[in-house]
Amino acid sequence: MEQRLAAVLAADMAGYSRLMETDEAGTIARLRTHRIELIDPAIAKNKGRIIKTTGDGMLVEFQSVTDAVKCAIEVQQRMKRRNADVPDDRRIEFRIGINLGDIIFDEGDIFGDGVNIAARIEQLADVGGVCITAAVATQIVDRLEVPIEDLGEKMLKNISRPVRLYRIGLEGNVLPDAPDDADAKRTVSKPTIVVLPFNNMSGHPDQEFFADGLTEDIITELSRRHELFVISRNSSFVYKNQPVNMREVASKLGAQYLVEGSVRKIGDRVRVTVQLVDAINDAHVWADRYDRRLDDIFAIQDEVTAAIAATLPGRVEAAQRDQMSRTKPANMAAYECALAAKVLHHRGTVADNVEAQSLIGRAIALDPGYAHAHAWRACILGQAWVHGWCDDKDAVWTEVVAELDRALALDDNDADVHRILAAVNVNNNELMTARYHQERALFLNPNYDLVVVQQGELLTWLGRPEEGIDWIRKAMRLNPHHPERFWSHLGKAHFAARQYGEAIEAFMHLSAMDHVQHAFIAACYGWLGDRIAASAHLDKLKAIAPDFGMDAFLATLHYVQEADVQHVRDGLVKAGLPEVPPAASGTATADALRGAIDQR
Missing domain, CATH: 3.30.70.1230 (Nucleotide cyclase, GGDEF domain)
Known part of the structure; x- marks a missing residue:
């Protein structure tokens, strides 16, 4: 045979x-x-x-x-x-x-x-x-x-x-x-990736099952990402224990990217190495190594799988962006249009947002059934809504909601659709609906760092900041190249947990701060009794936002418990901000949506 x-x-x-x-x-x-x-x-x-x-x-x-x-x-x-x-x-x-x-x-x-x-x-x-x-x-x-x-x-x-x-x-x-x-x-033209069977370098046959199980788990987890085409296990395992020519395998399987790795047992430790290769351009895109104690081989398998599955899509997208910036294709498929729109969106300027809207619109025109594109159009329009880059904010908000409805109708299994819906519902103070969409996104892709960090944000709003801290730190572990804004989410969670020193340390990881972050740091120093440091951050706050007011700021918060709102108010008063009469909390604002769309 x-x-x-x-x-x-x-x-x-x-x-x-x-x-x-x-x-x-x-x-x-x-x-x-x-x-x-x-x-x-x-x-x-x-x-x-x-x-x-x-x-x-x-x-x-x-x-x-x-x-x-x-x-x-x-x-x-x-x-x-x-x-x-x-x-x-x-x-x-x-x-x-x-x-x-x-x-x-x-x-x-x-x-x-x-x-x-x-x-x-x-x-x-x-x-x-x-x-x-x-x-x-x-x-x-x-x-x-x-x-x-x-x-x-x-x-x-x-x-x-x-x-x-x-x-x-x-x-x-x-x-x-x-x-x-x-x-x-042309319809969606997503990057195609094949995960080759990991090599057992241990010399121990009992480690073979671990190498195979790790490969299969990585394939399964990557398949959850709707922005990738992942070659099936049956196809990739044909190459198990065979010498591999990268270009030949890529050509035969129609894959642009290949993942290969090895497993080596060293005493009571196991070392897993993995690399991502762009076979078309013959270039190494990313590599990493994981050293773990051999206490629980299955826990190690789960941990390494989660880390690789969370990191790889971002590395693939970065490589795709680099390639597009070099080639500047004139004839792009829907995926390429969507990717280019994301790049522009992340730059965060009015002109880039306008061009991003044009490109994401083209993606939808090329493939009206592309749910991911509809979700990202909502995100891009949401950016314009948050920053006031639109003449009619009500009309734009209606479009945001309509695009998410379309995306959900087209694909109820896209984690990004539910992630953005959760953010929108937080923005509307519909936290129970937000919780449903957040849990659905988490079920669909438990190793997606943007979903995991948003779980931490939502738990903070719900009055469970200690749990929120755990989720945010998990997102940081999942994606070592995580967006800088994760530190801001962590700082807010530590503040809500009354851990002021940890909150300040988290905020200090930011290369630049806006008035919101300065307000939280000022409140931290207020509770710590350091009026000099608190005053310094209030001065920076007022320089950025001269019209800053207590009630307007508190209205951007979505805490379920009034005690959490009062906690922020008291911290700012202790920092030296003039006290004003309390106002009802929970006014619908852009804070949650900003978190969902500002993915730098």
Whole structure:
């Protein structure tokens, strides 16, 4: 038996039994003609090999996914033309499914999960259509200018796990596309990443399960990130214990980025090394090492998996930004537009925000079903709303809410959608609704640092700052390259926990402070009884915000407990700010939304 990675095309004739019952001899003759004149030549031209035929279908193996898809599209488009003048009840039409997987070859036949999935998804294809798996989609999205529609995850007969499926649009020509038409036909073009099996460098066979388990967990966790296409475990484990040529593996799997690593046991410790490689540009993007005591191998596996899964997407996005800044592509897909919009958003200027709105709008025009783009349009509009970069704030806020509604309707499983919805609901003082969306985001992606840090913020507002501190510190561990603003969230949580020294130390990590941070530091020094230091920060506060007022500031806070609001008020009074009569807390403001959108 031989085992290798291959693309499998499964084709089946729709309505075969009905046609045979109506005209057996005529159906067989016409099917034979189609095979001789169209199907077999298309397979041969695209370097396919027919493995098995039945009366109404066939299995074909291709070494190239692109060739398999080109063959399927050619067959379906030409069959459509052949059927143009044939009565509906006499048309011969096919369903085609294509999968990329680990295939077992034995005595001229093929077996394995990859074959079974191809056969199952063929049954879900439209008559005259082509259905493909995510593994196939990742390879062709930048190679064939054809529309690809996400059908979501489907449960297939006798397959234990859900499989993400896509439909190929067959309107228009296959290749080549005219330059002006290519942009309109492209959909989401996400970076594709493959996690190769980690090497066991320990010399201890009992560490093999740890290396394999770590690899599988990393694949699973990265798959939660909707901004990445992650090659399946079945495809990547083909290369276990084999010498690997990075460029060759990347080309065969259609991946731009490869993750590789090793596990080594040293006494009572285990060392895990990992690196991210840009195979297209032959460049190392990121590397790290994790040294842990071997007290609980499963806890180590969970910890290292979480750290890698949290860090890698940010490194991939940074590499993508660098590449875009060098190449400045004129013809960008929806993902690339969204990424460019994020870059501009992070710069935080009026002009950049305007351009970001234009780019994110283009992403949505290219792919109206791109939920992540709708969520980020809400984020970018929210930035304009927070900073007053819009003429009609009510209208813009309505758009923010509408975009989040669209994103949620399109994809209830995008952690970013729920993260931003949680922030918006905090802004509206709907903290219980915010808690639902926050917990949903956390369930969908428990290792996403922006979700984890927001959990800490929400717990602080809910009067549980000690727990909030733990979550914020966890976010910092998950992403050692975390945004600087995480220190501000930590400082506020320590203040709410009455840990003033720790709060000041956290705020001091900021390279620049706004009036809000100076207010909290002043309140810390007020409670510590240091009027000189408190006065210095009040002076800086007033220099930044000359019109600063106690009530206006307290209205930006979303504490559930009135005692927490009074705690801030008393600290500022002790710092030397003139006392004013208390006002009702909890006015809807931009503080929570600012935290969600200012992701520097």
